[in-house]
Amino acid sequence: MSTELKASSLKVQAFLSQHGQDFVVQQMPSSTRTAKDAAEAVGCTVSQIAKSLIFKDGETGAPVLVVASGSNMVCTDKVKEATGITLEKADASFVREKVGYAIGGVPPVAHNEKVQTLLDKDLHQYTEIWAAAGTPNSVFKLNPQYLGELTQGQWIDLAK
Template sequence: MSTELKGSSARVQAFLSQHGQDFLVQQMPASTRTAVEAADAIGCSVSQIAKSLIFKDGETGDPILVVASGTNMVCTKKVKAATGLNLKKADADFVRERIGYAIGGVPPVAHNQNVTTILDVDLQQYDAIWAAAGTPNTVFKLHAQDLPALTNGEWIELAK
């Protein structure tokens, strides 16, 4: 693993350090763009991957981050019932412009703007989870209990 980080991954590392975290952004030799690729590169289960999915609020057009377990599909009806948020699909241009990262490397932190965040309760069962760190081949390891403080997120049951 290389220690020299590209700009977007360095931005994630700076955010983590500025928020008192000693998590280390790691550049992997293989792609971590999908949850399966990330799990293969890291050597963990797919469900330990904390995938950051960006949606658009159907009412306001604001970005919404859902941090979901790598094996889970998001049930938008469950999210709406729990939060009142109407999730709509966000395209790649929206994600890059509003969040600041390309799909496949979106981290749960260090976005261009404040983002409403929903956290998948299924991540709480793991001692260690892994999240994208700004590029399609960088990740960082953390504990699920660190997510609310880092993201101001709310835990809900959201899996289909």
């Protein structure tokens, strides 16, 4: 694996370092754009991939980050029931403008602006998970406890 990080991954690495974490962003030789690709690249199960999905709050238009287990689909009805937020799809330009990353490389941290974050309770079953780190082929390893601390996210049941 290459050690040379792109600017977006360096931004994630700086965030992690500034928050007292020794997590290391890794540039992979193959794509980590999808949960399946990422799992193959790092050698874990698809469920251990913490995929970061940006939605739009249907009422306010604000970005909402949902970090879901790679094998789960997000149930918008469960999110609405747990939080009162109506999730709407966000297009690529909205995602890049609001969080600063392209779809396929959105990390759970180091965004352009503060983002309300919802976390998939299913991730708690793993001692080790992997998240995108700013590009479609960079990742970092962490545990669910740190994911919660770094994102200040709300843990909910959100899987279909």
